Amino acid sequence: MPGQQVSHADVTVVVPAFNEEARVATVVSGLRVAFGRVVVVDDGSSDRTTELARAAGASVVRHPANLGQGAALQTGFAFALTDPDMRYVVTFDSDGQHRVEDALALLATARESGVDVVLGSRFLTPDTAVPAVRRAVLRAGIAFTRATTRLDVTDTHNGLRVLNRHAVRQIDLTLSDMAHASQLLGLIAKHELTWTEAPVVIDYADESRRRGQSNVNALNIVFDLALERLRSAG
Template identity: 50%
Template sequence: MQMRSDTWVVIPAFNEAPVIGGVVAGVRTLFPYVLVVDDASTDNTAALARAAGAYTATHPLNLGQGAALQTGFEAALARGARYVVTFDADGQHDPSDAAAMVDRAREEDLAFVLGSRFRDGAHAQVGSVKRAMLRLGALIARLRTGMALTDTHNGLRVIRADALAHVHLTHSRMAHASQIVSQLAACGLPGAEHPVTISYTDYSRAKGQPLLNSVNIAVDLALGGR
């Protein structure tokens, strides 16, 4: 915990009351500073996050995940974060993966470490349609940025403050994932992918709506993450 006191974990959340307390509690076993950005939830997501030990910021209107992340980035940097972790609110990420990614960034002097479901050692049960869209996204990202990525739509990321200063998200919804990759590539600082485990629960599958997500990824690719 003490080694990661320079790290803030940013969790964008919208109507995650059933799980947010457990997600925050799990993250706080390894990271002292957790910020949940409540994107105008209609349930008690923010109150439950605070009860579990998180700081919270709340949007008065639902603006989308990209906007929630940007709010979190600005807040974390203002509080002196050296590293910022992005972490999904639905419980599919493993806090130990996030800790390993921060430790790797520190040890290898990397400005960013991006989680991947497809690197050796990773584990995720991804449907065939979504897998195809994710691979297409990785191919397009490689052609556009020169970065040899395998998974451009993974919500688990570690970004160092100097790299995060180059990230300014204007795509509020799904296209923010490609925009983050493009802006990190443009900053010219070193980065890497890291294998992570994604645990798809009944809850996360219901929230994620896999077919709709595949459509959203297609829209993201068309927008180009600029």
Template identity: 50%
Template structure:
């Protein structure tokens, strides 16, 4: 049994509906020490998005090998630089080596739903949007804890003010960027501050955008790693010093 299918480790496999593969978009997945789950995450993602680039950010485990075994293109950083740096490497790969119309940023730990990502790409196509940003708060109920919810709401208010965009969720890792927007992203913030930097840069583009309701699954696996807590701390540091 895959560890991704084991309830004690992380979320069960998603029941994905039959759909035509999304071939005009690449998933860009930053990866750091997610060997127990990344193979199944990539396998499930590739059932909808056959084109996936994973940027292994200096993992100390077998993460890169697991992602490669699932069929992803894998780029390896020799040392850990941070999620922002990994995303920028993935963006550069898409712009220089592919003809992708859209880039979709997607987490390696199973928290994002691939059907949400596909719906966001579809919205970008149908509504001629350059940017679609996932929001865990537009759908109403959320599994986000009170403290984290307050931090994320504060981050959204700050992001709205600094970017000129009206946001409900400025730190959601699920995003769709059309190629013209992608070419104008230049991440110099390697770590968590990259999320605020992306929003600020999008705000200067004068390109059509919108938020899109998505589901974030906080699994026992991610909670066991302390990810939710540390991400909240990092967001606070970002707000104070970026």
């Protein structure tokens, strides 16, 4: 029923945020309709992100400085693990590009299938309108990740995912920026976690596109992953 509170008491939603005062309250309020426990990791914001997230009903963990989205997610994972009743973590971006109904669908897939990780994919829906430049960047990331992890994924940099407690314990993100998404997939492969993908819709509003991943960021992702690979081999 619309407006009905469904707590999913065994779920923690982790929302990394940096200077998102314009959206974070709306994102948290939407999540709170479906989930009882939402934690916003304020990654060193200089605006009212923390204040507005708390007012909307989220717990907030704050970094004193901006460390990057990967670091924010790792902080959120550590926070979620402090709850002994937590069985699932949902990761959800703070810029309004994800839909709560998609998060609920991914969670249902996780519960029904029993896999460790359910990854959201914008490319499983044929009519998804992905901007041309973004599509090219994402496809390059997909090719790189498939080659390095051997995971046959269709979308490598989607912030909407569900991980069970076992998977959260195995994830240790050391790449702080956008490369963390590919690193996470590499850890899924390394620890032989079971996974599947499920379709999601991304809202490509003008501001989300402006703040989103650019071609330069894609090159940074490749560089960070290559550097991490060299460190692991050393």
